[in-house]
Amino acid sequence: MKVRLTLNGEPATLTCAPWEFLTEALRRHGLIGTKRGCETGDCGACSVLLDGEEVASCILLAAQADGHAVTTVEGLGGFERPHPIQEAFVDATAVQCGYCTPGMVIATQALLAQNPAPTERDARECLAGHLCRCTGYVKPIAAVLQAAERCRAGDVAKTGGRS
Amino acid sequence: MSAQQQGNGADQAWDTGAGSMGHYDRFKVVNKNERRVDALKLALGKGTYTDDITLPGMLHVKMLWSPHAHARIKAIDTSEAERVPGVVAIYHCFNVKPIRYTTAGQGHPEPSPYDAMIFDPKVRFVGDRVACVAAEDERAAAIAVKKIKVDYEVLPAVFDTREAIAPGAPVIHDEPDCTGIAGFDPKRNIAAAMEVGHGDTDAAFAKADLVLEHWYSVPYQQHCALEPHVAIAWLDEDDRLVLRCATQVPFHSRRILARILEIPVQRIRVIKPRIGGGFGGKQEVLLDDIPALVTLRTRRPARFCYTRQEEFSSARTRHPQRLRWKTGVKKDGTLVAQELEVLANTGAYGAHALTVQGCTAGKTLPLYRADAYKFIMTTAYTNLPVGGAFRGYGGPQGFFAMEAHMDEVADLLGLDPAEFRSKNILRPGDENPLAKALGEGKEGPPQKIRSCGVQECIDRGAKAIGWERRLSFKNDGPIKRGMGMTCLMHGSGIPGVDMAAAFLKLNDDGSFNLLVGATDIGTGSDTILAQIAAEQLSVPLSKIQIYSSDTDITPFDKGAYASSTTYISGTAVQKAAAGVCEQLKRAAAEMWRHAGDPTGCELDQLSCEDQHVVRPDGKKLSYSEICLSTFYEHDQHQIMHYGSHMSFECPPPFSAHFAEVEVDTETGGVKLLRYVAAVDCGVAIHPESCEGQTEGGATTMMGYALTEDYIFDGNGRLLNDTFRDYKQFTSLDVPDFQTILVRTYEPSGPFGAKSVSEIPTDGPGPTIANAIAQALGIRFRKLPITPEEIRKAWLEKAARTSRQPAEARV
Numbered sequence A: 001m002k003v004r005l006t007l008n009g010e011p012a013t014l015t016c017a018p019w020e021f022l023t024e025a026l027r028r029h030g031l032i033g034t035k036r037g038c039e040t041g042d043c044g045a046c047s048v049l050l051d052g053e054e055v056a057s058c059i060l061l062a063a064q065a066d067g068h069a070v071t072t073v074e075g076l077g078g079f080e081r082p083h084p085i086q087e088a089f090v091d092a093t094a095v096q097c098g099y100c101t102p103g104m105v106i107a108t109q110a111l112l113a114q115n116p117a118p119t120e121r122d123a124r125e126c127l128a129g130h131l132c133r134c135t136g137y138v139k140p141i142a143a144v145l146q147a148a149e150r151c152r153a154g155d156v157a158k159t160g161g162r163s
Numbered sequence B: 001m002s003a004q005q006q007g008n009g010a011d012q013a014w015d016t017g018a019g020s021m022g023h024y025d026r027f028k029v030v031n032k033n034e035r036r037v038d039a040l041k042l043a044l045g046k047g048t049y050t051d052d053i054t055l056p057g058m059l060h061v062k063m064l065w066s067p068h069a070h071a072r073i074k075a076i077d078t079s080e081a082e083r084v085p086g087v088v089a090i091y092h093c094f095n096v097k098p099i100r101y102t103t104a105g106q107g108h109p110e111p112s113p114y115d116a117m118i119f120d121p122k123v124r125f126v127g128d129r130v131a132c133v134a135a136e137d138e139r140a141a142a143i144a145v146k147k148i149k150v151d152y153e154v155l156p157a158v159f160d161t162r163e164a165i166a167p168g169a170p171v172i173h174d175e176p177d178c179t180g181i182a183g184f185d186p187k188r189n190i191a192a193a194m195e196v197g198h199g200d201t202d203a204a205f206a207k208a209d210l211v212l213e214h215w216y217s218v219p220y221q222q223h224c225a226l227e228p229h230v231a232i233a234w235l236d237e238d239d240r241l242v243l244r245c246a247t248q249v250p251f252h253s254r255r256i257l258a259r260i261l262e263i264p265v266q267r268i269r270v271i272k273p274r275i276g277g278g279f280g281g282k283q284e285v286l287l288d289d290i291p292a293l294v295t296l297r298t299r300r301p302a303r304f305c306y307t308r309q310e311e312f313s314s315a316r317t318r319h320p321q322r323l324r325w326k327t328g329v330k331k332d333g334t335l336v337a338q339e340l341e342v343l344a345n346t347g348a349y350g351a352h353a354l355t356v357q358g359c360t361a362g363k364t365l366p367l368y369r370a371d372a373y374k375f376i377m378t379t380a381y382t383n384l385p386v387g388g389a390f391r392g393y394g395g396p397q398g399f400f401a402m403e404a405h406m407d408e409v410a411d412l413l414g415l416d417p418a419e420f421r422s423k424n425i426l427r428p429g430d431e432n433p434l435a436k437a438l439g440e441g442k443e444g445p446p447q448k449i450r451s452c453g454v455q456e457c458i459d460r461g462a463k464a465i466g467w468e469r470r471l472s473f474k475n476d477g478p479i480k481r482g483m484g485m486t487c488l489m490h491g492s493g494i495p496g497v498d499m500a501a502a503f504l505k506l507n508d509d510g511s512f513n514l515l516v517g518a519t520d521i522g523t524g525s526d527t528i529l530a531q532i533a534a535e536q537l538s539v540p541l542s543k544i545q546i547y548s549s550d551t552d553i554t555p556f557d558k559g560a561y562a563s564s565t566t567y568i569s570g571t572a573v574q575k576a577a578a579g580v581c582e583q584l585k586r587a588a589a590e591m592w593r594h595a596g597d598p599t600g601c602e603l604d605q606l607s608c609e610d611q612h613v614v615r616p617d618g619k620k621l622s623y624s625e626i627c628l629s630t631f632y633e634h635d636q637h638q639i640m641h642y643g644s645h646m647s648f649e650c651p652p653p654f655s656a657h658f659a660e661v662e663v664d665t666e667t668g669g670v671k672l673l674r675y676v677a678a679v680d681c682g683v684a685i686h687p688e689s690c691e692g693q694t695e696g697g698a699t700t701m702m703g704y705a706l707t708e709d710y711i712f713d714g715n716g717r718l719l720n721d722t723f724r725d726y727k728q729f730t731s732l733d734v735p736d737f738q739t740i741l742v743r744t745y746e747p748s749g750p751f752g753a754k755s756v757s758e759i760p761t762d763g764p765g766p767t768i769a770n771a772i773a774q775a776l777g778i779r780f781r782k783l784p785i786t787p788e789e790i791r792k793a794w795l796e797k798a799a800r801t802s803r804q805p806a807e808a809r810v
Ligand code: FES
Pocket: A035, A036, A037, A038, A039, A040, A041, A042, A043, A044, A045, A046, A047, A056, A057, A058, A059
C-alpha cells in the first residue's frame, strides 16, 4: 500500500505492507536515524514527531501516518546546519553510544515547541520515556536545558528546523 | 579524616602521584573536553550501526528457542516449515557439524569451558537454541519457526546452585566432549572452582578480637544495551566471508568463527561499525555464527537480530552469586583476616565462569590490608539463562558483599565507616597479595600500587555530600533518611594478556590517519585515542582521522573489555605517535641538510610543536611541508609508524561513592536524594567522558540495588522479559548526581591515565544498601532491595521491638 504524508517538510510517499509499523517504513525510506530498541513502545529510540507530537513509531502503523506530517531526527538538522538541540547534545557530552540520542533529540524538540523555558524537572519528564544505559541521564538532562537556552537565543524551536 | 590526622600508623604520606602533577599544566589536547569525534553524526541520526544497511538478496534469520529448561532433542521435522513461502534454509543439530567451543569472546586460549555448540542435540535452558530459519523476509522466517516440530525428551531440571552441586542432581553437561580448566567438573555441575589464599587465615582469625561472618546474595542483571545483538554476513567479490557485527571483540570473533565454521582466519573479515552500547554483553560470540553459517551455506547475505525479549532470555547476564564474607578485626579497627566464599550461577553454559568469579575476589579483597586472605569459589551450572561478561565483571557482586560487610564491622566497633575504611585501605607501594593466584586462567604477574587517590576520594566525596549530616538525621516520622558510603577499586586491562596495536600515517595536509583495533562501543574510545595521538604529535584533535575495528584494515586489539582501552590501546597509540614524531624530525633534518642549512638538526635538538618540527634557532617546517617533500621531492617515503602494547601492570583506579536516601517505612519506597562518586582514574583524558562513564555505570547499578532482577516461573521460564516488566532506572529515578575527578598521575599509563569504565558499577549496590541500613537500622544482605523486602523487614523489626502504634496498625 501507499502512504502519503509530509516527511521532514516535503511531500513523500512510503510503500509498505498494511501490517508494517512506521519505523520500518521510515528506515526503508533511508531515514535510519530512527532506531529500534524494543519495538514494544517502551524505550523511545524510535521517536518521531507526528504533527509536532512525539510518538513511538514502532507501535504506530505506517498507514496511520497517512495525511500527517512526520519529522524524524534527520528533519531537524544536517551536517551543514545542525539543529541547536543536536549541538547541545554534542556539547554537553550527552552522546555516548548515541543509539538513544535521535529519540531524545526528538523528545526535546517536542518539549521546547510547547515549553521554551523548561525546568530541570520538565527536562527529566521529557526524557522519561527514553531509556539510556550509557549516560545515566545526567548529561542528557543538562543537554535539554542547554538546548532550551540556545533555542531561546536563536528562536529556532518554534519553527522547528525544516518541519 | 585523612590517614595522617587519625594517627593510625600510616607509614608514609599518601602519594597520589603528586610528583608528576606538573603534567596537567602542559596538556594541550588530553585532559580537555574536546567535542567527541563521533557525537555530531550520532546526534544527526547519521551514524551507521550494524543494522543500518540492507543488502540486495539479504536473508533474514529467526531462531526457534527451547521451551524446556532441560531436554534432549530426539528428532526435528522441518517439512511443514520448509513449505512456508520465502523459506530458504533451516539449520539445526542434525545438519550442522558439532564442534565444541565457548561463546565467551576472550583471548586465546579462552579460560572458559568448551561446552557450547552452534546447535546442540541437548537444550539446557528455556531460550537455548534449537533451530534457525533463513527466509526472504523476517515474517516468513517467524512463521516458519512456529511450524518446526521438535520431538523432545524432557529431562529433570535444576535451578538452584546448591541443589545443582549436590549429589544426585541432573547433570547438565553430560556430553563426553566438553572440556574446561580450573576445577571444571561437569558431572557435579561445576563449571569452575578454585581455592586460593595468601597468608595463614586460621592464625590470623585466631588473633582477631572480633570475627564477623554473613551470607549475601546478588541477582541476575541484564545489560540492556539499547541496540540489540545483530550481525549481517555476506560473501565479498573474493568469496570471503564479511561479518558486520555489533561486537566488542572483532578479532576474537574472527578467530572463534574460523574454528567453528572451519574456514581459515584469512577468509573472514569482521567489521565493527557504530555500536549502540555493549557493557560486556557484546564480549560474546553470541549470534555471529548464525548469519555466517547461513551465508556460507546459501551464498547469500544474511541478517540476524535479537528481539528485546530474546535479549533478556537468550543473551548473557550478570552472574548471580551467593557470597559468604568473613572478617577478623582487632578492637582498634585493624583488619587482620578476610575470607570470601562465592557460590555463583553461570546458568546453562560456563561463559566467563572462572574469570568473572575470580574478579569477584581479585578486585575486592586487596583493597583492605590484612595479614591473610582466603577465597573459595564454586561456579555452578543450572538450567537458567547464561552468565557472562557484564561491566564490572564480578566486581559489583563482590563489592556489594564486602562493602556492606565493612559497614557491619564498623558498626559493631562503633567506628565511623569512612574512618574505618581509611584505616585499613591499601597504600601506594602495597603489593596486591592475590595478583599471582588470580591471573586470567594462569598465574598473574605481581602488582604494586603506584598512583592512589583513594583517600582524596573519601575526603572530597564526604565533603561534597556533607557526610557529618548523617549524625543529625532526626528520623522521627515514617520517612527515614540515611547516608552510606563505600570504597572501590578496579583494574586497567588484564596484565600479561591484553595486547593492542595502532597504526598512524601522515597525509599531505598535515593530518593523520589513525587506525586502531580498539573497539569503540559508545565509550568514547575513538575520541580518547585520537586525543592521545594529537597530544603526542602536537596537533589539534581535528587533524586526526580515526578508523577503528576492522580486521582487514586495522591492527589487532583484544577488544573493548576489562577496562583496557585507554590504558592498553592508548599506550599503543602513544607509541605509534612517538614513532611518527621521530620520523618527522628525521625528515625535517634531511630537508634542511638538503637545502644546505644543517645547523641544529641533530634529532635531540629538534622538537615537534604545534604541527611543526622546530629547531633551536626557531626555524621550523610544517608537517604538511614535510609530507609533501617526502611524498614528491626528496628522501621519498611515507611517514608512518605503529605501536603495540601489552602491560604486566594493571594499575587500579580508585573511587569512593556516597549516597543519601529517604526510605518510606509505610510503602517501602526508597528515594535516592543525592549521589556522589569521587574517582581517581589517573589523568582523565576526556574529563566529561569520564564523568559520563561514572554517571552511566553508577545509574545502571542503582537499578541493580533497587529494581532489577530476573523472575522465573517454576519451570525456569523468565517472566519479566520486556523493558516494561524489567525495571531499569530512567531520567525520573536518577538522583542529583555529582562526579568528582580526583587528580592523580599513573606513571605507567598513557599521559598518566588509568581506566574509568567499570569502577562506577561496583559502588551503588553497597552504597545504597549502607544508606538504607543507616536510615532503618536494618541490614539488607540481598539485592535488589525492593519495597516489598523493606516493608516486610520493617514490620518484622516493629514486631520485634514491639514498637507501637503506626506500624502495628497496618
Ligand atoms: S523501539 Fe519504539 S519504543 Fe523502543
